[in-house]
Amino acid sequence: MATxxxxxxxxxxxxxxxxxxxxxxxxxxxxxxxxxxxxVFVIGEDVGVYGGAFKVTDGLIDYFGPERVIDTPISxxxxxxxxxxxxxxxxxxxxxxxxxxxISCGFDMLTNFAAKCRYRWGAGIPAxxxxxxxxxxxxxxxHSQNVESFFMNTPGLKMVEPSNPYDAKGLIKAAIRDPDPxxxxxxxxxxxxxxxxxxxxxxxxxxxxxxARVAREGHDLSIITFGAQVLTALxxxxxxxREGLDIEVIDLRTLLPLDxxxxxxxxxxxxxxxxxxxAPRTGGIGGxxxxxxxxxxxxxxxxxxxxxxxxxxxxxYSPPLEEYHLPQVKDVVDAARRLAAY
Amino acid sequence: xxxxxxxxxxxRWLKKVGExxxxxxxxxxxxxxxxxxxxxxxxxGTLTEVRFKEGDTVAVGTVVAIIDGDGASAPAPQExxxxxPAAATVTEAKSASTLAPPxxxxxxxxxxxxxATAEAPPPAPQxxxxxxxxxxxxxxxxxxxxxxxxxxxxxVEELRRTRSSPLVRKIARxxxxxxxxxEGTGMSGRVTKNDILSFIESGGAAAQKAALQPTPAPxxxxxxxxxxxxxPAVQPAEGDRVEQMSVMRKKIAxxxxxxxxxxxxxxxxxxxxxxxxxxxxxxxxRSFLExxxxxxxxxxxxxxxxxxxxxxxPIFNAQVSGDQIIYKRDINLGMAVALDWGLxxxxxxxxxxLSIAGLAKVANDLAERARTKQLKPDEVQGGTFTITNPGVFxxxxxxxIINQPxxxxxxxxxxxxxxKVMTNEEGxxxxxxxxxxxxxxxxxxxxxxxxxxxxxxxxIKQVLEAGQFTI
Numbered sequence: 116m117a118t119x120x121x122x123x124x125x126x127x128x129x130x131x132x133x134x135x136x137x138x139x140x141x142x143x144x145x146x147x148x149x150x151x152x153x154x155v156f157v158i159g160e161d162v163g164v165y166g167g168a169f170k171v172t173d174g175l176i177d178y179f180g181p182e183r184v185i186d187t188p189i190s191x192x193x194x195x196x197x198x199x200x201x202x203x204x205x206x207x208x209x210x211x212x213x214x215x216x217x218i219s220c221g222f223d224m225l226t227n228f229a230a231k232c233r234y235r236w237g238a239g240i241p242a243x244x245x246x247x248x249x250x251x252x253x254x255x256x257x258h259s260q261n262v263e264s265f266f267m268n269t270p271g272l273k274m275v276e277p278s279n280p281y282d283a284k285g286l287i288k289a290a291i292r293d294p295d296p297x298x299x300x301x302x303x304x305x306x307x308x309x310x311x312x313x314x315x316x317x318x319x320x321x322x323x324x325x326x327a328r329v330a331r332e333g334h335d336l337s338i339i340t341f342g343a344q345v346l347t348a349l350x351x352x353x354x355x356x357r358e359g360l361d362i363e364v365i366d367l368r369t370l371l372p373l374d375x376x377x378x379x380x381x382x383x384x385x386x387x388x389x390x391x392x393x394a395p396r397t398g399g400i401g402g403x404x405x406x407x408x409x410x411x412x413x414x415x416x417x418x419x420x421x422x423x424x425x426x427x428x429x430x431x432y433s434p435p436l437e438e439y440h441l442p443q444v445k446d447v448v449d450a451a452r453r454l455a456a457y
Numbered sequence: 458x459x460x461x462x463x464x465x466x467x468x469r470w471l472k473k474v475g476e477x478x479x480x481x482x483x484x485x486x487x488x489x490x491x492x493x494x495x496x497x498x499x500x501x502g503t504l505t506e507v508r509f510k511e512g513d514t515v516a517v518g519t520v521v522a523i524i525d526g527d528g529a530s531a532p533a534p535q536e537x538x539x540x541x542p543a544a545a546t547v548t549e550a551k552s553a554s555t556l557a558p559p560x561x562x563x564x565x566x567x568x569x570x571x572x573a574t575a576e577a578p579p580p581a582p583q584x585x586x587x588x589x590x591x592x593x594x595x596x597x598x599x600x601x602x603x604x605x606x607x608x609x610x611x612x613v614e615e616l617r618r619t620r621s622s623p624l625v626r627k628i629a630r631x632x633x634x635x636x637x638x639x640e641g642t643g644m645s646g647r648v649t650k651n652d653i654l655s656f657i658e659s660g661g662a663a664a665q666k667a668a669l670q671p672t673p674a675p676x677x678x679x680x681x682x683x684x685x686x687x688x689p690a691v692q693p694a695e696g697d698r699v700e701q702m703s704v705m706r707k708k709i710a711x712x713x714x715x716x717x718x719x720x721x722x723x724x725x726x727x728x729x730x731x732x733x734x735x736x737x738x739x740x741x742x743r744s745f746l747e748x749x750x751x752x753x754x755x756x757x758x759x760x761x762x763x764x765x766x767x768x769x770x771p772i773f774n775a776q777v778s779g780d781q782i783i784y785k786r787d788i789n790l791g792m793a794v795a796l797d798w799g800l801x802x803x804x805x806x807x808x809x810x811l812s813i814a815g816l817a818k819v820a821n822d823l824a825e826r827a828r829t830k831q832l833k834p835d836e837v838q839g840g841t842f843t844i845t846n847p848g849v850f851x852x853x854x855x856x857x858i859i860n861q862p863x864x865x866x867x868x869x870x871x872x873x874x875x876x877k878v879m880t881n882e883e884g885x886x887x888x889x890x891x892x893x894x895x896x897x898x899x900x901x902x903x904x905x906x907x908x909x910x911x912x913x914x915x916x917i918k919q920v921l922e923a924g925q926f927t928i
Contacts, residue, residue: 386624386650417624417650457644 128178132317138306140280140315141171141245144287145209147319149179152207155291156183159194159211168213169247169306195221195244199229202242207291212246214258215300219265229296230271243290245299248276249343249393250430250441252304259430259437261342261394263370266298267403273324274371276300278345280313282368285322293324298371302343302393310346327374329381333363336455337381339404340391341367344442348391351447360455370400378404379412386417387454391442396424418457423450463635465489466514466704467521472504478524485521486830488704490635492801492837493830502526514704518607614645621648628653640778705799716861721902724856727914728895731872733924734758735892741928749814753928755872756792757816759844762920763867764788764809767842770913772905774841776862782904791840791860792820794827795849801827802860804840813928848872854895864904867917870895 128150129143149155156179157163157172163186166173176184187194191212198208212218218225225244233239250259266272275290275297277283283301290297305311330345331352338348345366352362365381367374382388388408390401401422408420423442431437469486472478483495484504506523509515608616620626621636625648629636639656641648693699702710738753745753767774767788776783790808794801803823808816826832843860848871857868877891896917900910 386622413623414627415624417622457647457649 127174129174132315134312134314135280135284136307136309137277137280137283137301137311138169138171140284140313141287141301142173142175143315144284145172145291146175146178148207148209148288148291149175149183151319152291154205154207155209156185156201156206157209157211158185158187158198158201160187160189160213162186162211167211169301169303171245171247171301171306172211191217191220192224195224195229198242198244199224199232199240202240202296203232203238207241207243209243209245209291212244214254215246215248215262216257216260218244218246218262218298222265225272225296225298226266226269230269232271233295234271239294240296241294243287243293243297243299245287245290245301247303247306248300249302249304250425250437251343251393253432253434253437254303254430255432256429261300261392263298263300263392264394264399267371267400271295272371273297273369274300275324275369276302276342277322277368278302278305278330278342278366279311281315282322282328282366284315285320286324286368288319289321289324292321297324300342300370304343305346308346322368325369325372325374327368327377328366329363329377330366331362331364333361334385335361335363336387336389336451337363337365337378337385338389338391338447338451339365339367339378339381341370342393344391344393347442347444347447350444351451354444354448355451355455358452360451362451373404373407375407375411378407382408382412383415386415387457388416388420389423389447389451389454390420391423391447393425393441395427396422397427399424418454421450421454423447463490463637464514464516467509467511468493468703469511470507471495472498474504474507476504478502478504490704490708492832492834493705493798494832495830498524500524500526617643617645617647622650624650625653628657632657703798705801709799712861713858716858719861720859720864722856722859722899723902723907723910724897724899725907725910725914726854726895726897727918728893729918730877730891730922731755731894732892734921734926735872737924737926737928745814745817745928749818751818751821753813753817754821755869756820756844756846757813758921758926759867759869759917760790760805760808760816760820761813761926762917763790763842763844765920766913766916768809769916770909772909773865773900773913775864775904776841777864777901777904785841787839787841789839789841791843791863792823793843793845794824796828801832801837802840802843803827803832803836804838806839813926843867844869848894854897856897857899859899859901864901865910865913866899868897868899870897 129139129146131143131147135143145155145157149157157175159167159172161168162172163176163181163184165186166175172184187197194210194212198210201208212221221244229240229242229244248261250261252259263274263276266274273290273293273295275286276299277286287299290299331349333352338352340348345364348362348364352364355362363381363385365377367378388405390404392399392401394400399422401424405420405422408416423446425440425442428440431440465487466489467485468488471483471485478484478498478501480499480501481497484498485496487494487496502524504522505525507521508523509519509521515521606615608620611619618641619636621629621641621643625636628634628650634653634656636648636653639648639652640646641652643649643652734755738755738758742753745751771784772782774785774788776785787807788809790805791802792805794803803826805811805816805819805823808819811819823832823836826836840860840863842863843857843866845857845866846869847855847857848869851871854870855868857866859866872892872894874890875893876888877893878886879889879891880886896914898910898914900913
């Protein structure tokens, strides 16, 4: 690896900070961490020459060379296994799934090895497993899923899903520096969403894993959500504001471990909780959050906890069906209205 | 029975464990938000277990005692399923003994056990009432069943109304508030957080909301809005006697404060010449007693004068709800009855439909039953105007506190002979001995102006002084 650093840089590095899209923010984060720490490397399908299916790693191979930006065969199991092995040997791999749906191919190694390595052998796996998740881009059932609840029940893993460029950069950097395996979900709809363009600091910063964010302050009702649904929630909140409803939106940012304090503080304030996620409702992360609220904020509840997710079907390919499948602003507005009127 | 009744305090056990009790025989006395009452035994048998002692406050639906029935024929009513099989509410138990044999599922119990449940507050025993049809389980007629029904049997709508939410229940508990007295704006009329907070915070406005509820007499006041930061606690000095307030006392206290905070009280006083009414009463006293079996007092005349004035000035029969005024259709006159242990205001329903004799009979009956704790909850609810009579003790006049959610109360001072300057037809002044009384009207200046009150009381004066009554 030391040799890789000595290779001549062929490409210009991107600016630090500035006004960036979501995808640029992630790229900046990885870039900076690779500069900062020579143990950091990228591995995945088409992450090198092609720059990644969504161009997250675009330019990295030219700058850092093919030994730090490694293209692999189409085998997620191999990617996870290689990353785990490298991590055990002291490296800091950033492994990419072309679509997060295929993380299931590496499921055994993630849950039975990466997640348990520190517990069982006292050896952490400081690896980041990242990839594009989410629907709404007409990518059909195999390229649209949200997989957080597959891993929710696996102690030893951390899970992160940012909703804006600032958090994305801060969290990817924090994930890379984390001594344990972090699953990093990037909602593909956000990558180049113009409304998300945001000025981020030039200086090095991280967003601490395990900390949610109050995306919008309110007093009547808490919408607890993350990822692309933060935008849905904010849009709904804006619409509801015109009706006199003062909505608080909690952006979880980290899904595992959940930021209990922020969730509970919000519910204790507003006394009404609407949990919104894009994965199907049944068995979704919403159930875990609802359980947490019921257990620890019961006496503060003025209404039943409501979960809003996708309907319990695979993500349809047909655009109108996909729209029907996913929670829309209108659904959130309706649910919030009902909950507020309870 | 009575949606707002959630609990009652057992004030006295009238039977001891081991004693035999007849069906409908008074078993214990209970003090609730609404009334104090004797609870009749739901069935005959031996009192085998008393689960709560005097002074204990128990929730409605709680089994407080077990009566071992006289043989296996004792029926097991089908109420309170989560309780022991033979559990019964008192009201149902009235008909229990006439019910069909116990359902099969219940025959495995000791078969003869009959549990009396604190169904508060029960009606007076009505042994002459024909037994209701056995199935399905009878419900108390006048009841709003929600409070009495076990949670498992309540509909979602009822539960929303009665149980609201964990948060609201917690707030209600902390502030000693009865949710049934708050008008809910949530789903199914549920009391929301905002409802209860504005009830607590905005005193007056809150009381108005509460006023909409069928709130009876001072003894059955709207919720207690006891602020945590009330008056400073007083430390008893050595030798002082400390006594716990009774339920009734606490409720009266809360209601009085609530009323003072809700209404803009103004009192106006008229002196009324009752000589003609007194004469009328003197003339008919004896024959009235013979014909109707009850005494003819001044009150029926005063009631009729008030009814006449209410018909003319219906604002005195109104209630305030937010920024609306609700004119009540019925004229239900509350009459304050002083008790050795407090005060209660039974209500003469649709008093305007009653004659002098009818008013006398109903009023005397209510007063009598108030003193013997036999009022039904329904009989202390729904008043639209209240008359209090401090004159019976000799008081000239007072400034009565309005019985919420009403907007006026009339206090009748002592009726006595006084020297009065009169003028005869020739225009000569003379002093005469007349039967006089001061009438003090407290009214809610929020919706009633002084001139209205003068006209109202003036009309009463006119009617009483004219003395044109049909007996």
